[in-house]
Amino acid sequence: xxxxxxxxxxxxxxxxxxxxxxxxxxxxxxxxxxxxxxxxxxxxxxxxxxxxxxxxxxxxxxxxxxxxxxxxxxxxxxxxxxxxxxxxxxxxxxxxxxxxxxxxxxxxxxxxxxxxxxxxxxxxxxxxxxxxxxxxxxxxxxxxxxxxxxxxxxxxxxxxxxxxxxxxxxxxxxxxxxxxx
Amino acid sequence: xxxxxxxxxxxxxxxxxxxxxxxxxxxxxxxxxxxxxxxxxxxxxxxxxxxxxxxxxxxxxxxxxxxxxxxxxxxxxxxxxxxxxxxxxxxxxxxxxxxxxxxxxxxxxxxxxxxxxxxxxxxxxxxxxxxxxxxxxxxxxxxxxxxxxxxxxxxxxxxxxxxxxxxxxxxxxxxxxxxxxxxxxxxxxxxxxxxxxxxxxxxxxxxxxxxxxxxxxxxxxxxxxxxxxxxxxxxxxxxxxxxxxxxxxxxxxxxxxxxxxxxxxxxxxxxxxxxxxxxxxxxxxxxxxxxxxxxxxxxxxxxxxxxxxxxxxxxxxxxxxxxxxxxxxxxxxxxxxxxxxxxxxxxxxxxxxxxxxxxxxxxxxxxxxxxxxxxxxxxxxxxxxxxxxxxxxxxxxxxxxxxxxxxxxxxxxxxxxxxxxxxxxxxxxxxxxxxxxxxxxxxxxxxxxxxxxxxxxxxxxxxxxxxxxxxxxxxxxxxxxx
Numbered sequence: 305x306x307x308x309x310x311x312x313x314x315x316x317x318x319x320x321x322x323x324x325x326x327x328x329x330x331x332x333x334x335x336x337x338x339x340x341x342x343x344x345x346x347x348x349x350x351x352x353x354x355x356x357x358x359x360x361x362x363x364x365x366x367x368x369x370x371x372x373x374x375x376x377x378x379x380x381x382x383x384x385x386x387x388x389x390x391x392x393x394x395x396x397x398x399x400x401x402x403x404x405x406x407x408x409x410x411x412x413x414x415x416x417x418x419x420x421x422x423x424x425x426x427x428x429x430x431x432x433x434x435x436x437x438x439x440x441x442x443x444x445x446x447x448x449x450x451x452x453x454x455x456x457x458x459x460x461x462x463x464x465x466x467x468x469x470x471x472x473x474x475x476x477x478x479x480x481x482x483x484x485x
Numbered sequence: 486x487x488x489x490x491x492x493x494x495x496x497x498x499x500x501x502x503x504x505x506x507x508x509x510x511x512x513x514x515x516x517x518x519x520x521x522x523x524x525x526x527x528x529x530x531x532x533x534x535x536x537x538x539x540x541x542x543x544x545x546x547x548x549x550x551x552x553x554x555x556x557x558x559x560x561x562x563x564x565x566x567x568x569x570x571x572x573x574x575x576x577x578x579x580x581x582x583x584x585x586x587x588x589x590x591x592x593x594x595x596x597x598x599x600x601x602x603x604x605x606x607x608x609x610x611x612x613x614x615x616x617x618x619x620x621x622x623x624x625x626x627x628x629x630x631x632x633x634x635x636x637x638x639x640x641x642x643x644x645x646x647x648x649x650x651x652x653x654x655x656x657x658x659x660x661x662x663x664x665x666x667x668x669x670x671x672x673x674x675x676x677x678x679x680x681x682x683x684x685x686x687x688x689x690x691x692x693x694x695x696x697x698x699x700x701x702x703x704x705x706x707x708x709x710x711x712x713x714x715x716x717x718x719x720x721x722x723x724x725x726x727x728x729x730x731x732x733x734x735x736x737x738x739x740x741x742x743x744x745x746x747x748x749x750x751x752x753x754x755x756x757x758x759x760x761x762x763x764x765x766x767x768x769x770x771x772x773x774x775x776x777x778x779x780x781x782x783x784x785x786x787x788x789x790x791x792x793x794x795x796x797x798x799x800x801x802x803x804x805x806x807x808x809x810x811x812x813x814x815x816x817x818x819x820x821x822x823x824x825x826x827x828x829x830x831x832x833x834x835x836x837x838x839x840x841x842x843x844x845x846x847x848x849x850x851x852x853x854x855x856x857x858x859x860x861x862x863x864x865x866x867x868x869x870x871x872x873x874x875x876x877x878x879x880x881x882x883x884x885x886x887x888x889x890x891x892x893x894x895x896x897x898x899x900x901x902x903x904x905x906x907x908x909x910x911x912x913x914x915x916x917x918x919x920x921x922x923x924x925x926x927x928x929x930x931x932x933x934x935x936x937x938x939x940x941x942x943x944x945x946x947x948x949x950x951x952x953x954x955x956x957x958x959x960x961x962x963x964x965x966x967x
Contacts, residue, residue: 443698
C-alpha cells in the first residue's frame with residue numbers, strides 16, 4: 305500500500321481575538337474563498353469580517369415546523385375522525401381548535417429536530433477526522449488559541465506567497481497541513 | 486433646506502456633532518458589570534471548569550452519591566410496592582383521586598422551567614449573565630422532568646399500559662383521545678423533554694471538544710471524542726451553530742410557556758371550583774419560573790462554595806436570580822389575590838366557597854404555609870443586604886421550593902376533598918408510600934445531578950469566554966488594554 309500525502313493547506317496561529325479578527329478581514333479583502341478561522345468561542349461580528357453568508361439552518365427549522373404541524377393535523381384527523389371516530393362529550397370528530405396543543409407541540413418538536421439536525425448537516429458533522437487536527441498543539445484551539453487555515457484548494461493559493469501573506473497579517477507558527485490519502 | 490442640513494452634517498462628519506453633544510451632556514461613565522471577576526483569561530476558565538471533571542473523584546462526591554442512591558431507593562421500593570399491590574397503597578380515595586402524585590408531577594415540572602427560561606428566554610433577551618448558570622440549569626430541567634414523569638406514569642394504576650398514552654396502534658383498535666387535556670400534556674411534556682435534551686446537548690458540543698482535547702486517558706478520549714462529534718472550533722461551524730442555537734432558543738421560549746400552560750389546562754379545563762379559571766396558565770408559568778430559580782440557587786450556592794466558582798458565579802449573578810425570584814414571586818402573589826377577587830366578583834357560590842375553604846377550611850395550614858413561603862419570603866429580596874447574604878439566599882431558595890410544593894397541594898387537594906357533594910367530603914392524607922416515593926425522587930434527582938457535574942462540563946466554557954472583556958474583538962484596540 306502506498307501512503308500518499310496530500311497537502312491540505314496552511315495554518316497560522318494568532319494570539320488574540322483582535323489579531324485574528326483583523327487578519328480575517330484582510331484575507332476576505334484579498335479574495336480568498338476556501339479558508340477558515342478556528343476559535344475556541346464564537347467571536348462577535350466575525351461572520352461579517354470573514355464574509356460568511358447567513359446560515360441556512362433556519363430553512364431546516366421551517367421545513368421541520370411545517371411538517372410537524374401537518375403531521376399533527378393528520379394524526380388527529382386520522383385517529384379520532386377517520387379510522388375510529390371517537391364520540392366524546394358531544395364534541396366534533398375533528399376540529400382545528402380542540403387538538404391545537406397537539407399541533408403546537410408537534411410543530412415545535414419537529415422544528416427543533418430541523419434546527420438540531422440542520423446544524424449537523426450544514427456543518428457536515430460528525431466528522432471525527434479533519435486535517436487541522438494534524439497541527440501540533442491544535443488542542444489549544446478549544447482552549448485559548450486562534451488559527452486561520454487557507455486551503456490549497458483555494459484558487460488564489462500559492463505556497464510561498466500565501467505563507468508570506470499570513471506572516472504579514474500577523475500569523476505565527478505557520479505550518480503546512482498534510483493528510484494521508 | 487432639510488436636505489442641505491443633512492448634507493452639511495454628513496460632510497462635517499458625525500464625529501464632530503456627537504463630540505459636541507457629548508461635551509455638553511457630559512455623561513457619567515457607567516461600566517458594564519463584569520461577568521467574570523478578577524479579569525480571568527481563557528485558559529483559567531478552561532482549567533477551572535475542566536478541572537472539576539478531570540480531578541480525582543472527591544470523597545464528598547462519593548458520600549453524596551451514595552446518600553443520593555440510598556434516598557432514590559425509597560422511590561424504587563415505593564413504586565415496586567405500588568405495582569405489586571395496587572394503587573390503593575397511595576392515600577387516594579374518591580373524591581380525592583389526584584393526591585400527592587399529581588402534586589409532585591406539577592412540582593417537578595415547574596422546577597424544570599427555570600432551566601429553559603435561563604437558556605432560551607434570557608438568550609433571546611441578550612442577558613449575558615445567563616452564561617454562568619445556563620448549563621446546570623438545563624441539566625436541572627432534564628432531571629426534574631424525568632422525576633416528574635414517574636408520577637403520572639404510575640398514577641394510571643396499571644403502569645404497564647402507560648404506552649396507551651402514546652398514539653400507537655393497540656389490540657383494542659382505539660386511538661388516544663385528543664380532546665383530553667391529559668393527552669395534550671403527554672405531547673407537551675415529551676416535547677419539552679426532547680427539546681430540552683437537544684438544546685442541552687448542542688450547547689455542550691464545543692465544551693465536550695475542549696474536554697476531548699485535554700483528555701489523557703484513552704476512555705476519556707473516546708467518550709468525549711464521540712460526544713464532541715469532531716467539533717474543531719471552525720468559525721464556519723460556529724456560524725451555523727449559533728444560528729441553530731438561536732432557533733432552538735426561539736422554539737424553546739413558546740414551548741416552555743406552553744408546557745406549564747398545558748399542565749394548568751389539566752385543571753382549568755375541568756369544571757371544578759378553584760380550578761376552572763382563565764388565570765391558571767399565566768400564574769402557573771410564573772410559579773414554575775419562581776420555583777425553578779429557587780432550585781437553581783439551591784444547587785449552585787453549594788457548588789460555588791465547593792469548587793470555588795466565585796469568579797464565574799459572582800454576586801451580580803446571585804443578585805439577578807434573586808430579583809427574578811422577587812418578580813415572579815410577586816406575580817404569583819398577584820395571582821392568588823386575583824383568584825380571590827374573581828371568586829367574589831364572579832358571584833358563584835361554589836367558587837366563593839372553594840376559596841374561603843382554601844384559606845380558612847381544613848387545609849388552611851397548607852394555604853398559609855404557601856402564602857408565607859411564596860409571597861412574603863421573596864419580598865426580603867428587595868434589600869441588597871439580604872441578597873448579599875449567601876446563607877440567607879440559600880435558605881430563602883429552599884423556602885421557595887417548599888412553598889411551591891404547597892401551592893400545588895393546596896390547589897389540588899382543597900378543590901377535590903370538598904367537592905360538590907358534602908356527603909363525600911373527607912380529609913385526604915398521604916400514606917407512607919406516597920411520602921417515600923416523593924422523598925426518593927430527590928435522591929434520584931441528586932444522583933443524576935452528581936453524575937452530571939462529575940462527567941460533563943458544568944458551565945458553558947465557550948459561552949463564558951465570549952462574554953469576558955478580552956473575548957471582544959475590539960478589546961485590544963481600546964487604549965487601556967494595548
